Amino acid sequence: MTETNQAIQLNQVNYSITGELILKNITHSFPTGKITTLVGPSGAGKTTLFRLCNGLISRDSGEIFINGKSIDDYDPLVLRQTVGIALQSATMISGSIFDNLALPLTLKGEQLSEEDANKLLELVGLEKSLLYRNSKDLSGGQLQKVSIARTLVNEPSILLLDEITSSLDRVSQQDIEKLIKRINENYGTTIIWITHNLKQAYTIGDYTVVMMDGEVIESGPSDLLHNPKTNRTKKFVRGEIE
Amino acid sequence: MNFLTLSLSLVFVFIPIVLSKVLKLELEKDTIIATVRSVVQLLAVGYVLKFVFDSENMIYILLMIILMIVAATHNARKKGTSIKGITWKLVVTFITIEVVTQTILLGFGIIPPTAQYLIPISGMMIGNSMVLSILFLNRFTAEIESNQDAIELILSLGGTPKQAIHTQLVNSIKASTIPTIESQKTIGLVQLPGMMSGQIIAGADPVQAVLFQLLILFLLLTTAVVSSALLGFLSYPSLFNERKQLLKKITTSTSDTEKS
Numbered sequence A: 001m002t003e004t005n006q007a008i009q010l011n012q013v014n015y016s017i018t019g020e021l022i023l024k025n026i027t028h029s030f031p032t033g034k035i036t037t038l039v040g041p042s043g044a045g046k047t048t049l050f051r052l053c054n055g056l057i058s059r060d061s062g063e064i065f066i067n068g069k070s071i072d073d074y075d076p077l078v079l080r081q082t083v084g085i086a087l088q089s090a091t092m093i094s095g096s097i098f099d100n101l102a103l104p105l106t107l108k109g110e111q112l113s114e115e116d117a118n119k120l121l122e123l124v125g126l127e128k129s130l131l132y133r134n135s136k137d138l139s140g141g142q143l144q145k146v147s148i149a150r151t152l153v154n155e156p157s158i159l160l161l162d163e164i165t166s167s168l169d170r171v172s173q174q175d176i177e178k179l180i181k182r183i184n185e186n187y188g189t190t191i192i193w194i195t196h197n198l199k200q201a202y203t204i205g206d207y208t209v210v211m212m213d214g215e216v217i218e219s220g221p222s223d224l225l226h227n228p229k230t231n232r233t234k235k236f237v238r239g240e241i242e
Numbered sequence B: 001m002n003f004l005t006l007s008l009s010l011v012f013v014f015i016p017i018v019l020s021k022v023l024k025l026e027l028e029k030d031t032i033i034a035t036v037r038s039v040v041q042l043l044a045v046g047y048v049l050k051f052v053f054d055s056e057n058m059i060y061i062l063l064m065i066i067l068m069i070v071a072a073t074h075n076a077r078k079k080g081t082s083i084k085g086i087t088w089k090l091v092v093t094f095i096t097i098e099v100v101t102q103t104i105l106l107g108f109g110i111i112p113p114t115a116q117y118l119i120p121i122s123g124m125m126i127g128n129s130m131v132l133s134i135l136f137l138n139r140f141t142a143e144i145e146s147n148q149d150a151i152e153l154i155l156s157l158g159g160t161p162k163q164a165i166h167t168q169l170v171n172s173i174k175a176s177t178i179p180t181i182e183s184q185k186t187i188g189l190v191q192l193p194g195m196m197s198g199q200i201i202a203g204a205d206p207v208q209a210v211l212f213q214l215l216i217l218f219l220l221l222t223t224a225v226v227s228s229a230l231l232g233f234l235s236y237p238s239l240f241n242e243r244k245q246l247l248k249k250i251t252t253s254t255s256d257t258e259k260s
Ligand SMILES: Nc1ncnc2c1ncn2[C@@H]1O[C@H](COP(=O)(O)OP(=O)(O)O)[C@@H](O)[C@H]1O
Pocket: A017, A022, A040, A041, A042, A043, A044, A045, A046, A047, A048, A049, B248
């Protein structure tokens, strides 16, 4: 049986691509309603972990529980609406910003009102005048914000954020941090946030997980970034492992 | 025309070979292979056709059509190796094309049910369907390869595989059928269609030849759209698994095809 105060529970999860182990025997739980930051050098397997939890890929072995229920018992479409993901690339479908914001609803045969679309823009701090602009005309930072807003449309109970502020300036970055905190507080949404910014990982996170070479090497309250226990985390925090 | 005049026409094979040697184009080998193959293949077909026409036996006509479908499938499947079950999907496409076109042609009495009509028209339909299938498969696999992010975005938001691949599917169907439609707009202005030219040379009334050519053109329109659309809708599900995940390794033999 599984404890329901864990939004995501991984039990000895392995994942490999063409024979190479990308995730090695991962056992870890992400608590419900908390913000967990996920850090580690690039290539550590962070994005892969997200793709597993959103159901874009399946593990080779081990168990994954989402809100206490085995991931295999979910309809894939329901799983993906429950575990929302904002991808690092902030990929857009061709069309306007409105088309992109409305996408999660149009996929369900529903419509997004212009009023709700404007509220979404306001939520992520974008000008209303952008609504009918082509997605090709926006900057990387603006697209990141659209991507976050779009993911929120499904009202996921778990939100996976993959380096969503990496192309934002400081002010936008702080706006997004406030927004995510607000979503977490108002809706009790579980947040897991991959970031390269260790200061951000510390300030925004209740908990922090450090991954390296496909393994979780350290986890606990975000304080651990200031008092790392393992040598590898110490090195990583000091910036000696990229 | 007889075999003597045909052997004289080999002059037209020597010209490119000589040019190739002089200009160091290195096309001699391929030219010779192409010539030998076309002579052997076409003569064989000619004698087989003569036999089938003389016997007027439905079994032989059916065998010929099956042979065409087998050959077309063998050719086109190389372009769709990343799609599971591509062989039978192509077979279904070609059979559908054959059944649909012949049912209408025979049903409305547009052509009589004789080998002389059935075999060449089937050949043109299946051959065209094969070309369209190859165009479609090349385009479709390329579209998927370069749009994996967009496809996975839609999946990640809870879209179905069909929704995720819709844009790529429609683009590929369009792209593969447009050449057929476009070429019909200028037909007769730039060059006379091969079949019509052949008929006229063989002594047919030009207006008769035109009427038949028009029939073929209309058939080709149906063939083009039906082939691409049918193959598309048969193919896309096999790009996903039962967990509605996009299967990786959608790499095609695109690079090989450009060479061959
Ligand atoms: N589709 C893929 N094909 C091949 N290798 C991949 C693929 N996705 C991820 N990898 C490999 O898996 C490892 C982990 O990647 P990723 O999860 O993106 O790491 P991170 O997000 O921590 O930077 C890397 O070594 C990467 O090269």
